[in-house]
Amino acid sequence: MLARTGGLRRQGVPRPDATRVLVVANQKGGVGKTTSTVNVAAGLAQLGQKVLVIDLDPQGNASTALGAEHHRGVPSTYDMVVDGRPLAEVMTESTDLPGLWVVPATIDLAGAEIELVSVVAREQRLSRAIEAHPLVGAAADIGEDRFDYVFIDCPPSLGLLTLNALVAGQEMFIPIQAEYYALEGLGMLLDTVDMVKQHLNPQLTISTILLTMYDARTRLAAGVADEVRGHFGDQVLKTAVPRSVRVSEAPSYGQTVMTYDPASAGALSYLEAAREIASKGAPSA
Numbered sequence: 001m002l003a004r005t006g007g008l009r010r011q012g013v014p015r016p017d018a019t020r021v022l023v024v025a026n027q028k029g030g031v032g033k034t035t036s037t038v039n040v041a042a043g044l045a046q047l048g049q050k051v052l053v054i055d056l057d058p059q060g061n062a063s064t065a066l067g068a069e070h071h072r073g074v075p076s077t078y079d080m081v082v083d084g085r086p087l088a089e090v091m092t093e094s095t096d097l098p099g100l101w102v103v104p105a106t107i108d109l110a111g112a113e114i115e116l117v118s119v120v121a122r123e124q125r126l127s128r129a130i131e132a133h134p135l136v137g138a139a140a141d142i143g144e145d146r147f148d149y150v151f152i153d154c155p156p157s158l159g160l161l162t163l164n165a166l167v168a169g170q171e172m173f174i175p176i177q178a179e180y181y182a183l184e185g186l187g188m189l190l191d192t193v194d195m196v197k198q199h200l201n202p203q204l205t206i207s208t209i210l211l212t213m214y215d216a217r218t219r220l221a222a223g224v225a226d227e228v229r230g231h232f233g234d235q236v237l238k239t240a241v242p243r244s245v246r247v248s249e250a251p252s253y254g255q256t257v258m259t260y261d262p263a264s265a266g267a268l269s270y271l272e273a274a275r276e277i278a279s280k281g282a283p284s285a
């Protein structure tokens, strides 16, 4: 099994021509945003991509899962978004996985939602910080050192932080938990995306939907999957992530499941999801 997964990981994927910025959002709580962010990001790093995760949730769960310190005082998303500190000064490389970088979120970020209200260009803070980084952009301009992917892990709300992410990204990545109320509330998210497209970021596209915590034994999960595929079609990844204890215990070791138990069903699904995202490529505008 290990040999097989090692083999899968060695077969890299082509790098995109320019940095792809994916916003992982769903205002519903606990659907697998953070888990999907960190594991897809780690999977892409294992496939040879250079990846940055920006933790935009004051809970700091993505920071925990990536083994990044996020106590008060650590350079963080707050410093970048509220105080205008350059991205290069707040990101650090993962010790477990070279090529995977993270900007941690501290509890200060909880105040940002209110502090940003009175700040100039309050919806554009994150997008400006990302665009100003010298290693974000087209291969033709930057070369080999460029970032291939930036993932933004959003909090479970549609406030100013999430809005900043929607303005900063080209692609939306929506994890959907395969359970009864899965589609409830999604309409509000889609309306927000339309509003952002019209007024703030015309290039925003829903490129990726991932079914999470999928229990193949139940008809309910299959029914939800059919409904989601009926609605979103090709935007839904073929891979669904099964519910797996290994996935949920990895963060308590400060790890993603991709390094904690690379041969587990959860890790293999996330690796496959990462590969699908890479091989589909960026959506054409």
Ligand SMILES: Nc1ncnc2c1ncn2[C@@H]1O[C@H](COP(=O)(O)OP(=O)(O)OP(=O)(O)O)[C@@H](O)[C@H]1O
Residues within 6 Å of the ligand: 028, 029, 030, 031, 032, 033, 034, 035, 036, 057, 061, 154, 155, 156, 212, 213, 214, 241, 242, 243, 244, 245, 247, 248, 249, 266
């Ligand atoms: N495939 C899985 N198998 C088992 N447990 C999972 C799986 N995916 C996520 N979980 C667990 O479900 C819970 C919610 O996941 P996660 O934190 O990723 O959701 P979230 O959408 O980021 O939540 P929030 O809205 O609070 O930010 C966590 O305890 C996580 O460990």
Ligand SMILES: [Mg+2]
Residues within 6 Å of the ligand: 033, 034, 035, 057, 061, 154, 155
């Ligand atoms: Mg989360």
